[in-house]
Amino acid sequence: MKRLDTGERAPSRQKIGIAEYAVVTDETVLITSGLGSCLGIILYDPVRTVSGLIHVMLPTVDQARDNTPAKFVDTGIPLLIEEMAAVGADTSNLQAWIVGGSEMLQLSSNGDSIGSRNIAMAKQLLADHGFEIVGSDVGGNHGRSIQFDPAAEAVSIRTADETTQVI
């Protein structure tokens, strides 16, 4: 797909912060940085070219004090799907990428780290919806910054040591 050269200065990139999301229907590149234990989830409808990216912090809204949906995996994924449907995505068959969920620190806690629980929750919910995970780069103990380029249908991942990979 080729970007039309209209000569207009359209915003070509959009930054998404923690507990934020964005949905676009053009080729705007979606960017989020500083994924440590947080998880970046990308959903994409290749037919109608609707892209969504959400940067979630914790696996579940249960036991948390506030209920900002974009903060949690279990409320963030449904929110993203709904927002994509609202702009015309066919949400019965989305492609998914998940990145992040690393274990940056050995903090005292009961059971698994936040990162691994974020990953498990996302995989489970995406499977429940029947979405195919076309790419993932999760776990480990390093941070990641990502860009989703709808034109390339690919996620590029950068780490602090400046290595980049594309999935």
Place this chain on the structure above:
Amino acid sequence: MKVDIRELGQFNNLASLGAQRAASSLSQLTGVQIDVEVTDVSLVTENVLAETFTGQSFVGVELGLQGGLEGETVLAFERERALMLQDLLLEATGSSDDLAQSSVTELGNIMIGGFIDGWANHLGSAINMTPPKYTEAVGPRILPDQAIEAAKNHGVFLFESKLEAMDVDLDFSIYMLPEYRQFVELLSGTSEGNQIPVNRLSAFEKLATQGAGNAAGQIGMMTGLDTDVDVSRLRFVPLEGVPRQVGDDRFVGVVFELKGLPSGYLVVLFDEASAKTVASSMMPGGGSDEDGIGTMTEGAIKELGNIMTSGFIDGWANVLGTSIEHTPPNFVHDMGSAIMSPVIGKLGKQQDYAFVIDSTIEIDGHQGQCDIYALPNERELARALSALPAQT
């Protein structure tokens, strides 16, 4: 009079939404995409204002607020950024150079108008703005005299929203300094929630300065290098704003969990060059031939971090009269924002906002720098502060 932490959170949210509106007006006017990086609020004294603004030359637009919210709002650009912005505006509007100053003033008017819009709704009463005034100043004088006077007397609440352009090197801040007495009343809230007596708020600054002062002293003792606390502030930030404040640069550092009253986290970060400088000066013979950041630097930073953290929390214990302990160091070498991500994840189960004590220590003149971020559990901090004897 008590300050309700939830109310403070509400006002921070209003400021953040206002900053987003201001950013989108500016994006439309210039054709450059502008994002809000973070909005925080801190109670600052004259010293902190001086530390925060000193040495920089500013161009600003100042507006007074009257009615439901009284005080001043200032849109401040470092001089070179303002020139760049004028160029962008000229390019976008095709107006002449003579109009540059008035265009910045008009821009300030539009942006501050957007910034204030949501507040009147929340407060249920009108807020009137005085006409915008174009100002130029070096250092804290960019702020209105009344605010500086108030900071001298009892401190002033300083809201700061940092805005950043996406594709050009342009960043600047919107500051709002509400009138102290009225604002404290607005913060009193009605809930039974987390409240801090207003006369204990001055203990905030002591927490920041004592902790950082002790930690800086420890660096000096361990390395023989001169150290100086550059800025130390206690900010109130939405949790998800903390990683943005630290930024995506790569840091070397240590993370500790704090246990006691309050519990929380303490993060000590050095840029790579500073980490190597302090590590080398801790080695016998004063040097290491290690390439990059290896085990020798790691060992030195862990040892130093341990001692700094002990010093820091001793400072807190002095102010609060409580006992606090810390875990062994977690060594980190990664993007700052990613390092903070599990810390805010842990805190995020209990709170939406964080009190962040953010101190910058200069090492060996301007050669090196160390940033300390302390994130106490909000409720426990409120409890510890409330338990302090009243101050006169």
